[in-house]
Amino acid sequence: MYNEAQLTVNMRVQMLQDPSAENFSKQLLDIGDGKVDVHENTRCIKLQTDFCTIVDSQNTLIDHIFADVHTQYANRKWLAERAILAAKNVDVNGLNLKIQQLLPGDLVSYKSIDGVCDINETVNYPIEFLNSLDLPGMPPSHLQLKVGSPIILLRNLNPPELCNGTRLVIKKLMKNVIEAIILNDYYRCAN
Known part of the structure; x- marks a missing residue:
């Protein structure tokens, strides 16, 4: 028997208390969670202009x-x-x-x-x-x-x-x- 746990808070970002780091962390999570639209022909994603x-x-x-x-x-x-x-x-x-x-x-x-x-x-x-x-x-x-x-x-x-x-x-x-x-x-x- 095992318990499944999901980590939801980036502790390093939270400890820094830096809004830009929080935004970047959220953008990475959105990409990983598939919340960013994928272009149907190229299968590529378009990054936000402030991403990098x-x-x-x-x-x-x-x-x-x-x-x-x-x-x-x-x-x-x-x-x-x-x-x-x-x-x-x-x-x-x-x-x-x-x-x-x-x-x-x-x-x-x-x-x-x-x-x-x-x-x-x-x-x-x-x-x-x-x-x-x-x-x-x-x-x-x-x-x-x-x-x-x-x-x-x-x-x-x-x-x-x-x-x-x-x-x-x-x-x-x-x-x-x-x-x-x-x-x-x-x-x-x-x-």
């Missing part, structure tokens, strides 16, 4: 959203007001790398553990296969970061202090540890 800004390239998008990032990245309030959403991990990774190249300092590389627990399974799961996996909610097998880069907490292994999805900014990069500070306090979990 269309740009011609990733570089134009980055320049529009993260103008002067090389000097503004230390301003947490400025950084907390900016994000680029992308549908595919490959696009996210490309955007992240382009934006990080605009920040001062050197990239630090982190590689995933490339192996399996059971030595007999090594033949079934070669390193190349493990490195090729690009799963939602999992970091890439080769992660490149800089101090000052915004990141997202994917999975908190020591709850309840921070919620999954909390935005952070890298403060220090060490061999096996990444030290980060919370970008804003909206998403602390309740004790």
Whole structure:
């Protein structure tokens, strides 16, 4: 036996108390719920004029959203007001790398553990296969970061202090540890 529940309130939008964020969230829900008319020939939808800004390239998008990032990245309030959403991990990774190249300092590389627990399974799961996996909610097998880069907490292994999805900014990069500070306090979990 199970109970079905439906989430109806976007808590992040509600906590921000920003009318434009609420409007955008409603527009996305309307699209997802099929409330936006679909053109019968093309099967496309017409977005409202205030839905988004269309740009011609990733570089134009980055320049529009993260103008002067090389000097503004230390301003947490400025950084907390900016994000680029992308549908595919490959696009996210490309955007992240382009934006990080605009920040001062050197990239630090982190590689995933490339192996399996059971030595007999090594033949079934070669390193190349493990490195090729690009799963939602999992970091890439080769992660490149800089101090000052915004990141997202994917999975908190020591709850309840921070919620999954909390935005952070890298403060220090060490061999096996990444030290980060919370970008804003909206998403602390309740004790």
